Structure formats: structure tokens, C-alpha cells
Amino acid sequence: MRIKAAILFEQGLPRPYATSRPLVIEEVELDPPGPGEMLIEVAAAGLCHSDLSTIENQRPRPLPIVIGHEGAGIVREVGPGITDLKEGDHVVTVFAPSCGNCRYCVRGRPNICPTGNAFRAAGQLPTGVRRLKRLDGTPINHNSGLSLYAQYAVVARRSAVKIGKDIPLDDAAIFGCAVMTGAGAVLNTAGLQAGEQVAVVGLGGVGMNALFGAVAAGAERIIAIDTNPQKLELAKQWGATDVFLAGNEDCAAQVREATDGGVDTVIETAGSIPAMQLAIAITARGGSTISAGLPNINAQVSYFHASMVSEERSIRGSYMGSCVPERDLPRLLGLYRRGKLPVDKLKTSHITFDQINEGFDLLSDGAVLRQMLRPNA
Ligand SMILES: NC(=O)c1ccc[n+]([C@@H]2O[C@H](COP(=O)([O-])OP(=O)(O)OC[C@H]3O[C@@H](n4cnc5c(N)ncnc54)[C@H](O)[C@@H]3O)[C@@H](O)[C@H]2O)c1
Ligand SMILES: [Zn+2]
Ligand SMILES: [Zn+2]
Known part of the structure; x- marks a missing residue:
């Protein structure tokens, strides 16, 4: 036809x-x-x-x-x-x-x-x-x-x-x-439980669904981060407990300070290397950084391996949630x-x-x- x-x-x-x-x-x-x-x-x-x-x-x-x-x-x-x-x-x-x-x-x-x-x-x-x-x-x-x-x-x-x-x-x-990817990253890949804390870095169609998933799961604290202030306003209306503007050097320090050393589960849904670096930087000891963002096929991220081991951090991909x-x-x-x-x-x-x-x-x-x-x- x-x-x-x-x-x-x-x-x-x-x-x-x-x-x-x-x-x-x-x-x-x-x-x-x-x-x-x-x-x-x-x-x-x-x-x-x-x-x-x-x-x-x-x-x-x-x-x-x-x-x-x-x-x-x-x-x-x-x-x-x-x-x-x-x-x-x-x-x-x-x-x-x-x-x-x-x-x-x-x-x-x-x-x-x-x-x-x-x-x-x-x-x-x-x-x-x-x-x-x-x-x-x-x-x-x-x-x-x-x-x-x-x-x-x-x-x-x-x-x-x-x-x-x-x-x-x-x-x-x-x-x-967007829903399978964003909500799935929170509910399936992270297995977020009621009362836990989570951060979402990148509040587009995928990230907002991660936020909805976190609210649905009964997260106690939901930290929403984006470079666009308008997305932060929406995130607040839709259930984020804290919002932070990315794109300045202080952002990671601000989040770590506000969360007593970092967030247990961080979901990256921006698809950029700075966003992924921020996500790793705000993950707490023992916590997980879960990335659903898809940057350029040749993009690489570096992290401090010794602290990954001694602080039992994990970095994990999430595909279609x-x-x-x-x-x-x-x-x-x-x-x-x-x-x-x-x-x-x-x-x-x-x-x-x-x-x-x-x-x-x-x-x-x-x-x-x-x-x-x-x-x-
Ligand atoms: N893993 C999967 O299965 C899967 C499925 C669909 C989409 N994706 C990927 O997920 C990502 C998001 O998709 P989308 O449709 O929601 O995109 P989008 O463009 O709607 O949203 C991206 C958001 O990230 C924000 N952002 C950009 N740089 C940032 C930074 N440094 N720090 C914080 N926030 C930043 C933007 O302002 C925007 O709000 C893309 O990379 C896309 O390719 C992955
Ligand atoms: Zn898609
Ligand atoms: Zn098969």
C-alpha cells in the first residue's frame, strides 16, 4: 500500500x-x-x-x-x-x-x-x-x-x-x-523501594517518567536536576522534593551537602557526559548510578576506580527500563x-x-x- x-x-x-x-x-x-x-x-x-x-x-x-x-x-x-x-x-x-x-x-x-x-x-x-x-x-x-x-x-x-x-x-x-525507559529504570533496574531516596539527572520525557516512577514507588526524597530551570519548576509540581540547577561547578557539592554525602540511587536520563559525571559525583557511598541516557557512541566516562571498590558503588546501564x-x-x-x-x-x-x-x-x-x-x- x-x-x-x-x-x-x-x-x-x-x-x-x-x-x-x-x-x-x-x-x-x-x-x-x-x-x-x-x-x-x-x-x-x-x-x-x-x-x-x-x-x-x-x-x-x-x-x-x-x-x-x-x-x-x-x-x-x-x-x-x-x-x-x-x-x-x-x-x-x-x-x-x-x-x-x-x-x-x-x-x-x-x-x-x-x-x-x-x-x-x-x-x-x-x-x-x-x-x-x-x-x-x-x-x-x-x-x-x-x-x-x-x-x-x-x-x-x-x-x-x-x-x-x-x-x-x-x-x-x-x-x-519514555515510560518504559524512565519509570522502568526506577522500578525495575533500580528496584526502588518505598521510603528510599533517589535523584534524577535530566528531566526530559524519559527523566520525568523516572520522577513519576519514583513518586509511584513511594520514594521519601526525590531530587530532580536539570540545566533548564523550567524543567525544575515542573518537577517540583510533579513530586520532586528538592531541585538543583545543573551546569555550574557547585551543583554536585550542593547536592552532596543537602543529602548528607550523596543520594543512594541516582538515575541519569540526560544522555550527556557532564550529566553522567554529575550523577556519579552525587551518588552516595554504597549507592548506584544508573544511566539510561544515550550519548555519542564513542563517548567515554572516567571514574575513580579505587573508591568505586572501597565504597561499594555501582554504575549500571538501563535499557528500555x-x-x-x-x-x-x-x-x-x-x-x-x-x-x-x-x-x-x-x-x-x-x-x-x-x-x-x-x-x-x-x-x-x-x-x-x-x-x-x-x-x-
Ligand atoms: N536507555 C534507553 O532505553 C533509552 C530510551 C529512550 C531514550 N534514551 C535516551 O535518554 C536520554 C533522554 O531522552 P529524552 O527523550 O528524555 O530527552 P530530552 O531531550 O527530552 O531530555 C533531556 C534532558 O536532559 C537535560 N540535560 C542536558 N544536559 C544536562 C546536564 N548536563 N545535566 C542535567 N540535565 C541535562 C535537558 O535539559 C533535558 O531536559 C537521551 O539520551 C535518549 O537518547 C534512552
Ligand atoms: Zn526513545
Ligand atoms: Zn533473544
Whole structure:
């Protein structure tokens, strides 16, 4: 079928994107779903910083590619072999493709499945194919086994989880990346318990969900940190007990002083090396620094190894919030229904294809939380 999609032909074009226009809106051909795949009408797709990083060339991707990895939609057709979903079902997409059979998948860690990751790196669906092509027949690569900046997407069965129809789809979309990543980092990776303390460094779409997760978990003290004072104001309204402005040299000392030597659990959700260094610097003895931010692929961080050992600190990555989507999306959506994950507050705007390049300028400026693309609006 012919659909409209936003294609990235070249990474690393200069800002402003309103002028360089890295995303080109084109009519493309989408093949029907094959075995184990389904066709989804994309209701909403979020503009996540990881998409911006792809545009910026922080991590090289096979080109051309249709990006967009956070979304929700409606199943329109199921391919052979899918018996548990049908036309009309609502789904949230899953951006970490997984095989379901490898040693990571069977241990409940599909988010780090190397088989799924290899297909993703090759720009394919986890079924090993590409379903998108230009009208001249040139194949187009998939992003995260999805490609959601498009009116429709063909995705593998494991790349989507069925949800209740009571959830507005543009709220549901945010669960596909920011919620699983942010709330998951707190609830799963950190395993934060009621009465504990936590700091969140970087208050974008992902970091605000870490904050919501910390409130939901019953954290006693929640320290929110960002370079943007407006994000600090919002964090205060949404449950942070203390806020600190990053970007000055005193920030780490101020946090350590206010917390009697540091915070037990620190979640880094900015995706920059200064933010990660700050996160390590404000972690207490015996504490954990958990990083969900994704900087440039070649970025390195240094830390004092002897104190890491003698003070029993840990530094840990968190990918897709250590989520098992089939297990965790129902749980996270349950929190949403109880008002504990108010992701509707994170929606800065609804945009159409015409506004997508400008949208990435705004995200790059740090001026917005989640802008939601409605490809069929
Ligand atoms: N691990 C995962 O599974 C996963 C999933 C999605 C996104 N990400 C990554 O998470 C990061 C955040 O994504 P997002 O969409 O929320 O981005 P965003 O741009 O909405 O938010 C980033 C925030 O960090 C703040 N910030 C920047 N530098 C800072 C510093 N030195 N100290 C404190 N705050 C600082 C910005 O002001 C902004 O508020 C990105 O790196 C993204 O690629 C990771
Ligand atoms: Zn994302
Ligand atoms: Zn696997």
C-alpha cells in the first residue's frame, strides 16, 4: 500500500532542521505483513531524543531509514501465524526487538536480546526483512524494528503489546519508550523501594517518567536536576522534593551537602557526559548510578576506580527500563489508570508531518517534553 512517511536520507545535517530538513516526507510503498508480522495504523508517535540523536549522527544507522520508535496504533491486518491479535486491537510498540528464545530472552531480559539487536542494526524487522521501499523500488531501512514516523507500519508480533481500548492512543504511545525507559529504570533496574531516596539527572520525557516512577514507588526524597530551570519548576509540581540547577561547578557539592554525602540511587536520563559525571559525583557511598541516557557512541566516562571498590558503588546501564514489555506495560498502564503516571502532562503538542523538522529543533533546544506526531491527522 502507498503511505506517507518521514525518511532520513543523511545523518548529521546542520541545524536549524527547519532549514536543512533532514526528514523528507514522501509517499512510499509498504508491503503487506508476512508470517509473524502485522500491519498497524500509527495513531501517535513521540519525538524522542534518541530520534534526534539519529538525526545528529550520534550513532550511525543504515540509510535511508524511516525513524520513529515510540508509538501506539491500531492493528489493521495480521499476517499468517498470528492468532492472538486481530483487526481493531490497540497496541503499544516495543523498540527493542527480541527473539524470545535466546539466553537473555528466556532469563527475562528481552531488552538486551542480541538476535533482535542484530536485525535492528541491519535496518530490518526481527523477521529478517524490510517492508518499506521508495516508489522507485529502493529499499528503506526500519528503525528499531518499527519505523513509526509513517501512517502505517508493518511490525513483528513481538514488537507490539495489546492494550485496553480505554487508554487514549496518544498517551499510550509514550509508554512505548519514555515510560518504559524512565519509570522502568526506577522500578525495575533500580528496584526502588518505598521510603528510599533517589535523584534524577535530566528531566526530559524519559527523566520525568523516572520522577513519576519514583513518586509511584513511594520514594521519601526525590531530587530532580536539570540545566533548564523550567524543567525544575515542573518537577517540583510533579513530586520532586528538592531541585538543583545543573551546569555550574557547585551543583554536585550542593547536592552532596543537602543529602548528607550523596543520594543512594541516582538515575541519569540526560544522555550527556557532564550529566553522567554529575550523577556519579552525587551518588552516595554504597549507592548506584544508573544511566539510561544515550550519548555519542564513542563517548567515554572516567571514574575513580579505587573508591568505586572501597565504597561499594555501582554504575549500571538501563535499557528500555529493564522491561519485559508483556509483563511491564500492563503494570505501567495500571499505574496510569490510577493517575500515578500522568503522561498526558508531558505532551507539549500534537504535530503533523509538516512540523516534524521544526519539532526536532524544539527538542534540541530543550524547550519541550513530548511532541506527538499524528501521521494520519
Ligand atoms: N536507555 C534507553 O532505553 C533509552 C530510551 C529512550 C531514550 N534514551 C535516551 O535518554 C536520554 C533522554 O531522552 P529524552 O527523550 O528524555 O530527552 P530530552 O531531550 O527530552 O531530555 C533531556 C534532558 O536532559 C537535560 N540535560 C542536558 N544536559 C544536562 C546536564 N548536563 N545535566 C542535567 N540535565 C541535562 C535537558 O535539559 C533535558 O531536559 C537521551 O539520551 C535518549 O537518547 C534512552
Ligand atoms: Zn526513545
Ligand atoms: Zn533473544
